[in-house]
Each structure stands twice: as C-alpha cells, then as structure tokens.
Amino acid sequence: MKLTYYGHACFSVELSGKHLLFDPFITPNELAKNIKLSEIKADYIFISHGHFDHIADCTEIARSTGAKVVSTWEICQWLGNQNLTDSHPMNTGGQWRFPEFSVKCTAAQHSSVLPDGTYGGNPVGFLILSDEGNFYYSGDTALTMDMQLIPRWAVLKAAILPVGDNFTMGYEDACLAAKMLECNKIIGVHFDTFGFIKIDHEKAVSHFSEAGIELILPAIGQSVHL
Ligand code: NI
Ligand code: MN
Numbered sequence: 001m002k003l004t005y006y007g008h009a010c011f012s013v014e015l016s017g018k019h020l021l022f023d024p025f026i027t028p029n030e031l032a033k034n035i036k037l038s039e040i041k042a043d044y045i046f047i048s049h050g051h052f053d054h055i056a057d058c059t060e061i062a063r064s065t066g067a068k069v070v071s072t073w074e075i076c077q078w079l080g081n082q083n084l085t086d087s088h089p090m091n092t093g094g095q096w097r098f099p100e101f102s103v104k105c106t107a108a109q110h111s112s113v114l115p116d117g118t119y120g121g122n123p124v125g126f127l128i129l130s131d132e133g134n135f136y137y138s139g140d141t142a143l144t145m146d147m148q149l150i151p152r153w154a155v156l157k158a159a160i161l162p163v164g165d166n167f168t169m170g171y172e173d174a175c176l177a178a179k180m181l182e183c184n185k186i187i188g189v190h191f192d193t194f195g196f197i198k199i200d201h202e203k204a205v206s207h208f209s210e211a212g213i214e215l216i217l218p219a220i221g222q223s224v225h226l
Contacts, residue, residue, distance in 0.1 A: 050120025
C-alpha cells in the first residue's frame with residue numbers, strides 16, 4: 001500500500017490497483033497549489049464529514065474520475081441533490097465489503113455541517129481492511145476512548161491522525177491515540193494549513209519517538225509506503 005499526501009487531511013492510498021482518496025481539499029489550499037486536480041486518480045472517495053476543508057473538491061474529482069463516494073447517509077444525500085449519485089452511504093459502526101477491501105465506519109468526536117449549512121450527520125473515521133494490510137483514518141476528531149476498540153477489529157500497518165490541535169486533537173493526544181491503536185506508524189495530517197493549526201514539526205516528531213512511535217509529517221506531494 002502506498003500513501004500519497006495532498007495537503008491538509010487529503011491523501012490517497014493505492015491498494016490492489018485501486019486509488020482510495022480521502023477528504024479532498026486541494027484547490028482552496030494555498031499550500032497545495034502545485035497539486036493538479038486532473039492528475040489525482042480516484043476509484044473511491046471517502047468523506048469523513050461535511051466541513052469545507054474535507055469536501056471542497058469532492059464533486060469535481062468524483063465527476064472527472066467516476067469515483068464512488070463513500071460517506072455518511074446525509075452527505076451522500078447532499079451529493080445526490082447535486083446529481084452525484086454514485087455514492088455509498090454509511091453510518092457509525094457499520095461495515096461494508098467492496099471488491100478490493102472492507103470499510104468500517106468509526107466514531108469521531110467532532111461536528112459535521114456541509115458548506116451550505118446542511119446537516120452532515122455524524123462525523124466518522126474509516127478503518128480499511130484488505131489483503132494488503134489494514135489502516136485507520138480517524139477523520140477530524142478529539143482523542144476518544146473509542147479508539148481502544150480498533151485493535152479488537154484489526155492489526156494496523158499505519159494510522160492517519162490529525163495532529164494540528166485547536167479543531168482536532170494535537171500531537172500529544174495523537175501520540176496517546178497511537179498507543180490505544182497499538183500502532184507504531186502514524187501519518188500526521190490536519191496541520192500547518194491555517195494559522196490555528198501550525199505545529200513545530202521537530203517537537204511533534206520527537207514527542208512520538210520518545211514513545212517509540214514513528215510520526216511522519218509528509219510533505220505535500222510526498223508518498224509513503226505503509
Ligand atoms: Ni472538521
Ligand atoms: Mn477539518
């Protein structure tokens with residue numbers, strides 16, 4: 001599995017020849033100006049919640065790639081109202097088997113409203129289970145005790161967690177999350193994009209390494225093997 005980071009909380013994972021894209025927010029992100037939407041491949045697009053910084057480019061990429069959108073019932077309804085009907089609605093706690101992988105919708109402690117004010121349902125995270133390995137993307141969330149459930153369901157190769165603080169957990173809580181997840185490889189996301197979430201990279205990485213956990217803060221455009 002190969003992960004490519006597109007800035008903020010947007011990344012894709014290549015798995016069994018398919019491209020799974022998460023939370024596309026590229027064109028409004030000044031830091032991601034070198035990423036071209038037209039070059040992003042997607043067979044599936046996962047939307048963790050309705051906030052603009054997670055859904056901004058969803059419709060355009062879904063239309064240009066023909067990708068299926070996987071999200072909450074409410075967000076899929078909202079996309080359907082824009083004539084984007086190839087979606088798969090889910091809700092917290094549910095699991096579904098796609099041909100190449102399974103996805104389990106996990107609890108996230110956050111909020112979720114769409115850019116036009118429509119209610120987006122519960123914010124969620126995604127646990128992806130596949131023959132090539134398993135990974136967990138928490139979505140925007142606080143540190144929650146629910147994360148202790150994840151190792152009961154899957155051994156993780158990696159977890160993708162927000163580390164920017166203010167709107168989500170910061171890197172110290174993300175390090176506690178890694179321990180609950182029993183996962184030693186963390187990809188940090190949701191940092192540096194806005195003033196409120198700028199972090200000290202060296203401090204964050206050393207905080208994790210003191211706990212024996214690898215924290216990767218990828219550069220935009222960088223790929224990481226999971
Ligand atoms: Ni959010
Ligand atoms: Mn966010």
